[in-house]
Amino acid sequence: MSPLWRDPGVPFAHGIDQRGVIMKQVLLTTAALLALTGSTFAADMAVKAPPAPIPAPVFSWSGCYIGAHVGGGVLHDDTTVGFGLAVAGRGAGAVAGGQLGCNYQTGLFVFGIEGEGYWSGLKVEEDSNYGPGFATSFEAKNKWDATVAARFGYALDRTLVYGKIGWAWGGFDYSSTVTTGGVVAGTAGASGTLDGLLLGVGAEYAFAPNWTTKFEYNYIGYGSKSLDWSACDGGGCGYVGSYPVSADKHIFKVGVNYLFNFGGAPVVARY
Incomplete structure (x- = not known):
């Protein structure tokens, strides 16, 4: 494994764990954005059209x-x-x-x-x-x-x-x-x-x-x-x-x- 994957002063095995943490953070951020977009879309869908005016x-x-x-x-x-x-x-x-x-x-x-x-x-x-x-x-x-x-x-x-x-x-x-x-x-x-x-x-x-x-x-x-x-x-x-x-x-x-x-x-x- 190339030493580029590890932080100087951190053992090689710990460098692999650090990369996994970063990937988890990216995945969690993407999921949060998708959830927020879905909630906004659902909220827009829930708004009903205004009722038609009743004739006098x-x-x-x-x-x-x-x-x-x-x-x-x-x-x-x-x-x-x-x-x-x-x-x-x-x-x-x-x-x-x-x-x-x-x-x-x-x-x-x-x-x-x-x-x-x-x-x-x-x-x-x-x-x-x-x-x-x-x-x-x-x-x-x-x-x-x-x-x-x-x-x-x-x-x-x-x-x-x-x-x-x-x-x-x-x-x-x-x-x-x-x-x-x-x-x-x-x-x-x-x-x-x-x-x-x-x-x-x-x-x-x-x-x-x-x-x-x-x-x-x-x-x-x-x-x-x-x-x-x-x-x-x-x-x-x-x-x-x-x-x-x-x-x-x-x-x-x-x-x-x-x-x-x-x-x-x-x-x-x-x-």
Whole structure:
């Protein structure tokens, strides 16, 4: 064996052992590097790809709902009272009530039916003077309304713009007083239910998964109807005849609805 393999001052046999130690160190270092490379590769393989984004839900208007509303309006009345006098005038008042209905959405179009019932404080009051000592006081009061209508609209996600057409019924009270020389000479009155065409437009917005708010305008034309009038004067009270009344009104309302969606959760958009 060549003396190059041994350290001077170290016996020849010990030089062989020193070479073996060096070889072991090289092998151990190589194994450590391979183990480290494998661990890094395994760690890279263990990392999962980020999840795909979930599409945003698209609101569905399909379902039934129940709600409440408040508002106000203007009433126009044209009446021939029990004394044969014609009275026409305008008045205003508030309304408050509730609604229920159902919608069905197909694509961007929404179709439905809705019923409403509400208290009405709209009334017309007219005082007229027909000469010295002769005057009349008249009141027409709309007490309640009930409506049923078809709704049709266009939906932009949570916003619905719609129109409605239907029929309305309204309860009315009429009264009139005649004075002569500052003294009541007679009174007359009638009550009845008028009915007529309902037209409306509105916008509704879903501010929560099951809650919506709306703003709506209604026109109701009750047309003309004859009512039975009774009157009282110095000679007593009794039926005095059937006289025509007519009315129409404009109503502005704000309301809130709770929507029971068909099928539960909102529809998810497809891409």
